[in-house]
């Protein structure tokens with residue numbers, strides 16, 4: 254069920270209240286205008302009119318996979334929904350053996366983890382994407398088009414309830430000094446937020462059911478297929494202020510990010526802000 258309000262501070266804050274008063278799993282709340290949106294790590298989330306601001310609720314069960322992995326469930330559902338609206342969504346069968354990423358140099362796409370490389374052209378990862386623009390996942394749940402962020406996902410927990418808040422730049426994107434941003438409109442599509450949410454809610458319900466029924470494995474597989482290739486150079490900015498540079502080497506069985514460091518060691522990262530370099 255989808256409830257829509259004209260304006261609110263934060264749909265996540267509202268959904269946490271609804272969760273505390275017994276709301277059932279599956280409820281979605283969408284605000285046409287969200288004026289105090291919350292982002293990850295205490296940041297604000299700015300949502301110009303025409304963008305999607307919505308939250309839903311998952312009630313955890315004893316047999317569920319780790320709650321934190323709902324971040325990957327939300328990410329694969331959102332990636333799927335965004336690609337429905339991108340031009341030429343079928344155009345993803347290019348699998349180059351070598352991948353040239355900035356600042357230059359060739360990176361082998363097949364990592365030691367043996368994951369199959371994602372089907373990306375360098376232009377789709379780094380360039381303007383053009384008519385072949387694709388929505389690419391970056392750990393844990395950012396979605397990028399041609400390197401620019403198009404959406405944000407924020408998970409918040411209250412007892413057995415996890416609130417999953419999703420903001421998508423459909424019509425417009427706010428400027429961000431720290432990282433490039435984009436919108437679906439900038440790529441030739443501007444779905445109505447209500448219609449977009451129907452698509453997203455359907456995809457989320459489907460991936461949530463798989464997460465419950467089959468565990469994290471199919472979600473992880475799908476995430477890897479839709480993420481930057483193995484071998485992509487990343488910087489992880491860690492919660493303690495440190496940073497680690499390395500090459501993307503897949504996800505562990507729990508969905509944590511694996512970085513291959515310059516000395517060849519693998520580092521498993523559970524929490525960080527990740528940047529493509």
Ligand SMILES: O=C(O)CCCC[C@@H]1SC[C@@H]2NC(=O)N[C@@H]21
Nearest residue numbers: 263265290291292293405418420
């Ligand atoms: O920092 C991020 O990338 C996450 C942003 C999450 C924004 C969404 S918009 C709907 C929901 N309500 C909020 O207050 N935040 C989330």
